[in-house]
Each structure stands twice: as structure tokens, then as C-alpha cells.
Amino acid sequence: MTTHLKRVETVRQGSADGRGMVLRLTTKTDVEIYVIAVPPDNDALTGPTWSYLFKEDALTLIDPGPTGSFHVLGEGIQCTGYKIKEIERIIITHGHADHDGSVAQLVDESGAELWAHDIYSHLLPFDPRDIQLRPTSSIKQEMARVVAAQGVMLPSSAARHSYLARRRRLEVNHPIQAMETSGSFTFFQLPGHSPDHICVTFDGLVFTGDHVLPEISPHPTMKTQYAPEVKQGMPARYHDENQSYGLARYLRSLKVIVELGEDVGVMPAHRLFNKNKLNFDSALRAEAIIQHHTERLGQILERIGNEPASLESVTRRTFEHRKLAGRNLFAALTEVVAHVEFLEDAGDLEVTEDGLLRRTGRDNYHRIVQEIAS
Ligand SMILES: [Zn+2]
Ligand SMILES: [Zn+2]
Numbered sequence: 001m002t003t004h005l006k007r008v009e010t011v012r013q014g015s016a017d018g019r020g021m022v023l024r025l026t027t028k029t030d031v032e033i034y035v036i037a038v039p040p041d042n043d044a045l046t047g048p049t050w051s052y053l054f055k056e057d058a059l060t061l062i063d064p065g066p067t068g069s070f071h072v073l074g075e076g077i078q079c080t081g082y083k084i085k086e087i088e089r090i091i092i093t094h095g096h097a098d099h100d101g102s103v104a105q106l107v108d109e110s111g112a113e114l115w116a117h118d119i120y121s122h123l124l125p126f127d128p129r130d131i132q133l134r135p136t137s138s139i140k141q142e143m144a145r146v147v148a149a150q151g152v153m154l155p156s157s158a159a160r161h162s163y164l165a166r167r168r169r170l171e172v173n174h175p176i177q178a179m180e181t182s183g184s185f186t187f188f189q190l191p192g193h194s195p196d197h198i199c200v201t202f203d204g205l206v207f208t209g210d211h212v213l214p215e216i217s218p219h220p221t222m223k224t225q226y227a228p229e230v231k232q233g234m235p236a237r238y239h240d241e242n243q244s245y246g247l248a249r250y251l252r253s254l255k256v257i258v259e260l261g262e263d264v265g266v267m268p269a270h271r272l273f274n275k276n277k278l279n280f281d282s283a284l285r286a287e288a289i290i291q292h293h294t295e296r297l298g299q300i301l302e303r304i305g306n307e308p309a310s311l312e313s314v315t316r317r318t319f320e321h322r323k324l325a326g327r328n329l330f331a332a333l334t335e336v337v338a339h340v341e342f343l344e345d346a347g348d349l350e351v352t353e354d355g356l357l358r359r360t361g362r363d364n365y366h367r368i369v370q371e372i373a374s
Helices: 070-080 103-110 128-133 138-150 158-168 247-258 285-304 311-318 326-346 365-373
Strands: 007-012 022-026 032-038 049-055 059-062 089-091 113-117 174-176 180-182 185-189 198-202 205-209 265-268 349-351 356-359
Touching: 007 070, 022 070, 032 070, 049 070, 049 265, 070 103, 089 103, 103 158, 138 311, 138 326, 138 349, 247 285, 247 326, 247 365, 285 311, 285 326, 285 356, 285 365, 311 326, 326 349, 326 365
Parallel strands: 059 089, 089 113, 113 174, 205 265
Antiparallel strands: 007 022, 022 032, 032 049, 049 059, 180 185, 185 198, 198 205, 349 356
């Protein structure tokens, strides 16, 4: 049980990882929050997306879930006694397919207002993958080389094309601004896991999307540089990509959650229930994630050793307990690149002309994380 809620009840039982499950949480001020597990349409290790439905001033749903799982969301909503048509507000925590995959369908069927980070609609015309993978630095060029050599390029499926096409037609009715308060909600723009991530506090809880998760460490974005067509038409306040991407940005955003303190309970978009148990954390969970990345930075420096090492070998040494191939290898590479970029900016390593990683002998990263996180 958790001290952040008055009651937790199971409306519908599910499997060990929560598939099929519907919960009813009662907040300290007696607001009933329904939580619906919406499973992914692939074998993603993150498990189902947990979609939250409750009545504040308007009936609100946070994160409808993955593409192709709209019917599961619909069945879940039926269990709550509400109808899809009654939903008045949809909040998207960020623009990943396991969160906004079925939003177009939900908007069509409910007529609800769509709320999302102000930058979300500016990024909608583009494929987030194209933005992230532009090889605009030596390390990202090296990553592109490894990806091509290993043939781990992600498939460009028809389902993904239609997801992106549906997204492009979305209209955000309420672009969420930094530190915006609306009724009992306070919104925070917290990029890092994605450029358009928001978290929202309500009644002693914080809905964290993928920014803060129990059990697992969310993936940080790599630094990026927008192509001219992305920057065109985007407000100047978003032109500095370091304010929206990269590990340093992610750590700064984690710090905001840490500051909410242990009295605030985390309502995550994944792993709320897993291995037959509920995972209720306080906002201090964000501290453990900062710690995880600090350790990983040290680990990567260690894995490089005294001689220049290739990105691929450092990645394989960092994840030596896993068999890296295909999508796994791709995820591991992007994770290592995000940390390499941080270490490069810290002055702890250099990327040589041949794309190798070489330590400089300095260990500034620790102090820099401290400066960001304390
Ligand atoms: Zn995500
Ligand atoms: Zn997710």
C-alpha cells in the first residue's frame, strides 16, 4: 500500500504484468482515479501503458496508449462506468507511440480537447526518429556507421507510417506551457526522455509518463540538431536543442521531480503493476534514476579504459550481460551515445577523428551531475 492514496481497489484482474487490469485509486481528497492497462502491440519490455481516467473539473484521460490497442482502452473504460463520449480532456505526456498511438482515434470518438506540451504540435509534422538520428556530431556519425554495419536499422513498418500520418492531422487544443496551473493541475515541461515530455501534479500525485518509472530507468534522448525545415515555423524559444534533448537536459528535468519530495506519489505510465505486485513510489524515485545515470557515466569511462575504444565495443562491454542484436543493440547504442555526449561536454572524453572514444584523464562528470542535481 502507499501513503499517497486512501484506497487501491482492483476493478478487473489481469495477468502478472498487469495486462487486462483495471484499478480504482482513491486520492486523499476522495477523487476516484481509474487506471487501465493498455498493452503494447509489440514485445516492448516496458509492458502495458497505464492510462489514467478521472474527473477533475472535466473528465480527463492521461495517455490513451499504443497504436492498435484502442479497443483494449475502450473495454477498460467500459469497466469504469464512464463512456468514451464523456471524456472531455485528453492529456498526452509525450509523443511516443505507446502513449499517443491511439490519440487520433480517441479524439474522433470522444470529441475531447487535446492537451500536450507546447512543442508537441511543432514536432508533429516530423518523424521523431529522423530528428534524433541526424548524424550531426562525430559520435552520432559513428553510431550511424555501426547501425548500418550491423544492419540494426529499425524497420519502417506500414503501421508506423499510418501512426505518423494520423498524428500529423492532430490539433492540439491546449498547448501546455512551462509551470502552468489549471484548476487542480500543475503542469511541468520536463524534456529529456523526449523533447515534448510533460508531468502533471494533482492531489498529492504526479503523473510522470515515462519521465520517472518504477523498476526501470527511462531512456534519455541523445543531443540533436534540428534540420532547417524543423526549425522553420518553430517558436524561437525552442531553437536551442539542448533545452529539449540530451542526458544533461534529462537530469535537470529529474531534479524537478525530486524537489516535489516524498509526500508526492508517482503515477507512472509503465510498471505500475508488474510481477504480481503494485509499484508505488514517491517523487524521490527520480533521485535513484539520477544515481543510475551517474553510475553509468562512470561505468562507460571505465569500459573505455586507457586505450581509445570503439563505440560498439564500449556498448557491448557496458551491456555485457545482454545479448545485443537488432533493436536491443540499437537501444543500447543510443543509451551509450547519450552518456558519451555528456562525458564529452564534461571534458572527460574525446571522440577521435576515427570515431574512437578516448579518455582525457579528467573525471568532471561527477561534479557536473552534482551541480545539476543538488
Ligand atoms: Zn516514451
Ligand atoms: Zn512509454
